[in-house]
Amino acid sequence: MKEYIExxxxxxxxxxxxxxxxxxxxxxxxxxxxxEKCARAIAGLLSEAGADKADVxxxxxxxxxxxxxxxxxxxxxxxxxxxxxxxxxxxxxxxxTPPFEPEIRDxxxxxxxxxxxxxxxxxxxxxxxxLVREKKQRHNIKFIFEGExxxxxxxxxxxxxxxxxxxxxxxxxxxxxxxISEDVPSVSCxxxxxxxxxxDVTGPDRDLHSGHYGGAILNPANVLCKMIGSLIDEDGRxxxxxxxxxxxxxxxxxxxxxxxxxxxxxxxEHSVGVDAVSGEKGYTSLERIGIRPCLDVNGIWSxxxxxxxxxxxxxxxxxxxxxxxxxxxxxxxxxAGLFEKHFKAIAPEGVSVKVSxxxxxxxxVVPISSSLYGAASKAIGEVYxxxxxxxxxxxxxxxxxxxxxxLGADLLLMGFGLERDTIHSPNESFLLSQFFKGMESIALFxxxx
Amino acid sequence: MKEYIExxxxxxxxxxxxxxxxxxxxxxxxxxxxxEKCARAIAGLLSEAGADKADVxxxxxxxxxxxxxxxxxxxxxxxxxxxxxxxxxxxxxxxxTPPFEPEIRDxxxxxxxxxxxxxxxxxxxxxxxxLVREKKQRHNIKFIFEGExxxxxxxxxxxxxxxxxxxxxxxxxxxxxxxISEDVPSVSCxxxxxxxxxxDVTGPDRDLHSGHYGGAILNPANVLCKMIGSLIDEDGRxxxxxxxxxxxxxxxxxxxxxxxxxxxxxxxEHSVGVDAVSGEKGYTSLERIGIRPCLDVNGIWSxxxxxxxxxxxxxxxxxxxxxxxxxxxxxxxxxAGLFEKHFKAIAPEGVSVKVSxxxxxxxxVVPISSSLYGAASKAIGEVYxxxxxxxxxxxxxxxxxxxxxxLGADLLLMGFGLERDTIHSPNESFLLSQFFKGMESIALFxxxx
Numbered sequence: 040m041k042e043y044i045e046x047x048x049x050x051x052x053x054x055x056x057x058x059x060x061x062x063x064x065x066x067x068x069x070x071x072x073x074x075e076k077c078a079r080a081i082a083g084l085l086s087e088a089g090a091d092k093a094d095v096x097x098x099x100x101x102x103x104x105x106x107x108x109x110x111x112x113x114x115x116x117x118x119x120x121x122x123x124x125x126x127x128x129x130x131x132x133x134x135x136t137p138p139f140e141p142e143i144r145d146x147x148x149x150x151x152x153x154x155x156x157x158x159x160x161x162x163x164x165x166x167x168x169x170l171v172r173e174k175k176q177r178h179n180i181k182f183i184f185e186g187e188x189x190x191x192x193x194x195x196x197x198x199x200x201x202x203x204x205x206x207x208x209x210x211x212x213x214x215x216x217x218x219i220s221e222d223v224p225s226v227s228c229x230x231x232x233x234x235x236x237x238x239d240v241t242g243p244d245r246d247l248h249s250g251h252y253g254g255a256i257l258n259p260a261n262v263l264c265k266m267i268g269s270l271i272d273e274d275g276r277x278x279x280x281x282x283x284x285x286x287x288x289x290x291x292x293x294x295x296x297x298x299x300x301x302x303x304x305x306x307x308e309h310s311v312g313v314d315a316v317s318g319e320k321g322y323t324s325l326e327r328i329g330i331r332p333c334l335d336v337n338g339i340w341s342x343x344x345x346x347x348x349x350x351x352x353x354x355x356x357x358x359x360x361x362x363x364x365x366x367x368x369x370x371x372x373x374x375a376g377l378f379e380k381h382f383k384a385i386a387p388e389g390v391s392v393k394v395s396x397x398x399x400x401x402x403x404v405v406p407i408s409s410s411l412y413g414a415a416s417k418a419i420g421e422v423y424x425x426x427x428x429x430x431x432x433x434x435x436x437x438x439x440x441x442x443x444x445x446l447g448a449d450l451l452l453m454g455f456g457l458e459r460d461t462i463h464s465p466n467e468s469f470l471l472s473q474f475f476k477g478m479e480s481i482a483l484f485x486x487x488x
Numbered sequence: 489m490k491e492y493i494e495x496x497x498x499x500x501x502x503x504x505x506x507x508x509x510x511x512x513x514x515x516x517x518x519x520x521x522x523x524e525k526c527a528r529a530i531a532g533l534l535s536e537a538g539a540d541k542a543d544v545x546x547x548x549x550x551x552x553x554x555x556x557x558x559x560x561x562x563x564x565x566x567x568x569x570x571x572x573x574x575x576x577x578x579x580x581x582x583x584x585t586p587p588f589e590p591e592i593r594d595x596x597x598x599x600x601x602x603x604x605x606x607x608x609x610x611x612x613x614x615x616x617x618x619l620v621r622e623k624k625q626r627h628n629i630k631f632i633f634e635g636e637x638x639x640x641x642x643x644x645x646x647x648x649x650x651x652x653x654x655x656x657x658x659x660x661x662x663x664x665x666x667x668i669s670e671d672v673p674s675v676s677c678x679x680x681x682x683x684x685x686x687x688d689v690t691g692p693d694r695d696l697h698s699g700h701y702g703g704a705i706l707n708p709a710n711v712l713c714k715m716i717g718s719l720i721d722e723d724g725r726x727x728x729x730x731x732x733x734x735x736x737x738x739x740x741x742x743x744x745x746x747x748x749x750x751x752x753x754x755x756x757e758h759s760v761g762v763d764a765v766s767g768e769k770g771y772t773s774l775e776r777i778g779i780r781p782c783l784d785v786n787g788i789w790s791x792x793x794x795x796x797x798x799x800x801x802x803x804x805x806x807x808x809x810x811x812x813x814x815x816x817x818x819x820x821x822x823x824a825g826l827f828e829k830h831f832k833a834i835a836p837e838g839v840s841v842k843v844s845x846x847x848x849x850x851x852x853v854v855p856i857s858s859s860l861y862g863a864a865s866k867a868i869g870e871v872y873x874x875x876x877x878x879x880x881x882x883x884x885x886x887x888x889x890x891x892x893x894x895l896g897a898d899l900l901l902m903g904f905g906l907e908r909d910t911i912h913s914p915n916e917s918f919l920l921s922q923f924f925k926g927m928e929s930i931a932l933f934x935x936x937x
Contacts, residue, residue: 066794066796066797066798066799067796067797068796126799127797127799133694189798190798191798217700230699231699233699233800235798235800242762243760243761243762244760244761244762245582245760245761245910245913245914246912246913247760247912247913248883248911248912248913249784249786249811249813250679250680250682250813250881250882250883250884251666251777251881251882251883251907252760252777252882253777253782253783253784253811253813253882254767254768254776254777254780254781254782254813254882255756255765255766255767255773255774255776255777255882256760256762256765256766256767257762257764257766258784258785260784260785260786260787260788260808261716261717261719261720261783261784261785263713264712264713264714264716264717264785264788265713265716265717265718265720266717267710267713267714267717268710268713268714268715268716268717268718269717270710271710271714307704311692311693311694311696311701311705312692312693312694313691313692313693313705313706313838313839314837314838314840315706315837315838316704316705316838317704317705317706317836317837317838318703318704318705319703324704325704327703327704328700328701328702328703328704331703332703333702333703334710335698335702335707335709335710335802336707336709336710336713336790336791336803337698337709337791337792337798337799337800337801337802337803338709338790338791338792338793338794338799338801338803339709339713339788339789339790339791339793339806340788340789340790340793341785341787341788341789342785342786342787342788342809343786343787343809344787344788344789344793344807345515345787347515347516347517348515348516348576349515349638349639349640349684349786349809349846349847350515350575350576350786350787350912351682351684351786351811351884351912352786352787352912352913353784353786354785354786354787357788358793359709360791360792360798362698362702362800364698364699364702364703387766388763388764388766389762389763389764389765389766390762391763397798398798432699432700433699433700433701433702433703433704434697434699434700435699435800458700461694462697463695463696463697463799463800463801464694464695464696464697464801465694
């Protein structure tokens with residue numbers, strides 16, 4: 040496909056920039072129209088690439104784009120999944136160039152969504168275009184691109200269930216993850232699940248003067264801190280009762296195999312700007328990310344949060360968003376239930392506690408021994424000129440576990456992002472070399488599968 | 489003075505409303521001009537009331553208003569202290585009527601600053617006007633009204649030191665506190681000191697994807713919670729090393745005397761909307777507020793603090809504002825130092841911690857046996873028709889301890905606010921009955937002193 044890329048490079052970049060310029064932030068309601076605009080743009084690209092059918096479907100949330108080119112019902116069918124929505128770009132002042140004005144510098148495309156996930160779904164559309172125009176398509180190819188991945192894919196599972204026949208496939212193929220490094224191409228062999236919770240602690244019925252009441256009334260912010268502080272013990276283990284009951288311990292041979300991924304602790308620390316790694320006792324950093332569960336405060340707020348102001352109050356309420364990443368064989372809904380029970384049980388008298396689930400999803404694994412994994416590994420290995428290693432990512436794509444279950448299809452993740460892309464953070468980018476090698480690898484995968 | 493009030497009531501209300509309409513929020517720089525406007529309005533009121541001199545003085549922060557009427561250098565001099573700045577009014581949507589559009593309903597004046605402290609300094613100006621116009625002034629009377637009380641009076645101590653001669657006095661008289669209830673008039677016999685700190689915990693150099701890193705990197709929000717959670721133990725005692733070293737334990741007779749203040753725990757709980765009081769083991773609620781130190785989170789924020797958004801990140805930073813109320817013989821600067829040392833000592837490897845002091849001030853006491861206290865008690869008792877009780881307030885007016893030290897003057901607090909005023913909170917109000925009884929009590933105090 041290399042030649043085809045060379046010939047069409049300028050058009051590719053201009054089409055991709057068109058997508059990246061649309062601020063399709065699913066979490067913010069002021070971008071509702073941008074979501075629709077982005078969905079229509081993608082359907083247009085699919086049509087132009089050669090899809091027989093490419094439509095925007097309304098859902099209870101943001102629209103779904105579906106397109107396909109069926110060449111022979113007896114051939115295997117690949118359903119390409121991705122998402123066109125992006126994370127909010129704030130804080131804007133930390134971006135070197137505006138998040139929705141893509142720019143190429145130092146060999147990378149800088150824009151929100153460049154890596155997660157518009158750049159990656161774009162690779163699939165262009166690999167598909169190549170197969171169609173060069174008459175190399177040997178599978179039925181379907182596309183489903185959703186607009187709610189960054190907000191938990193709340194409505195997609197229902198929609199997939201309702202369109203089960205249209206979406207029928209043998210494999211769901213996803214590019215929404217990273218590989219270990221440019222030099223160490225890897226194929227994902229699984230991802231973690233997620234339970235994402237919100238907690239609200241309420242004390243007095245209004246903010247109180249901290250002088251007039253301080254010492255005699257429980258302060259909900261102090262209480263919330265103490266409760267959250269107790270959720271992880273000195274060994275880095277989560278204290279929620281029953282939390283580890285279903286965690287499958289990996290065999291030492293499996294741990295050894297996953298340990299093949301090159302990892303330099305000092306380099307890892309340097310790459311995120313900390314002076315020490317930290318986590319569950321008895322596991323390596325890669326294991327802590329790949330095969331062990333974790334619990335993180337994603338946001339907390341209470342009382343006077345202004346940098347300038349100095350309100351001496353006992354806040355009436357304190358809030359936090361807490362996510363837990365889950366591993367085989369934990370069930371997201373079971374963990375959400377255990378969390379709620381535990382969090383309410385540790386609340387002291389004098390405050391009330393509300394716990395709600397924001398969203399959740401299950402983990403999944405891709406067997407390394409499968410022919411599917413083999414085809415992807417062979418294609419990527421050929422493009423990168425070196426053997427791939429298996430990689431167990433720490434992130435979550437909850438909808439994939441759902442699609443696996445609803446459609447009865449296998450899952451395959453060919454991710455071309457890199458940690459340097461800083462997705463979800465300011466200055467998200469996608470290396471051009473990964474972008475083009477990704478396209479080639481995808482086209483080649485269809486040859487070997 | 490009752491008759492004088494009746495005659496001038498409408499003018500009083502219109503003048504007071506004029507003051508309350510000025511949004512003199514010292515913490516917010518967009519109100520800088522309002523601060524100056526308010527200072528000039530107060531100087532104008534002092535002149536009209538009969539001051540020989542009433543000027544607005546520039547400081548390094550917001551202006552100070554000073555006025556006086558000296559009748560005889562050999563007579564005792566009273567310096568009335570108060571503040572014209574107010575707390576921010578946010579959250580605005582919880583106000584029944586706008587904070588800077590004063591309204592009278594149910595016998596109370598509703599507006600930000602109505603009780604804290606514009607309404608109370610207004611009482612002093614009108615009692616003074618009465619003494620002047622009715623030719624009853626028998627002391628030299630000076631006024632100092634500052635504009636930075638709600639932000640820690642950062643520049644006033646210096647200014648007072650520079651104007652020591654002008655401010656020379658025998659007693660600093662303050663109305664910026666509450667009494668126990670309308671039926672239980674009380675005179676303050678002391679207030680707590682304050683150390684108000686800000687802490688910043690920094691982990692990774694940017695927000696990280698909580699899936700890609702969760703479990704392997706310390707999360708600054710989790711860490712801050714654990715650190716704050718450890719500051720108060722299960723007995724409600726503060727764990728900072730050396731924190732209680734200088735705390736003077738009250739004798740059982742002193743504790744008994746302070747216990748005379750009527751207090752109904754159920755009523756107290758009901759008044760703030762909690763189902764249980766809580767605090768340091770071994771002390772009553774009134775003791776916890778009046779004679780024991782405490783530690784409160786006044787604000788905390790980190791990561792994704794939006795109600796709607798759902799960013800799955802490990803935040804780069806986590807912040808909190810923490811205030812400690814102090815009692816005899818704790819020193820605010822010593823406690824700030826102990827806090828900083830302790831907070832840094834408990835920080836785990838993998839994060840960096842910054843601790844800074846926002847502001848601080850010392851406690852003070854007013855001896856119940858003094859003639860000053862006696863005159864105030866007699867005046868208030870006469871106006872309210874019942875004996876007063878001593879009251880040890882939990883709040884802090886740091887500048888008073890400074891003025892006591894700089895001017896060598898005694899302190900006297902005649903507060904006419906009530907807990908129902910909800911100062912620092914939405915719907916701040918000041919009962920008209922307290923407002924007028926306050927004026928009468930102040931006028932009568934000058935008779936008995």
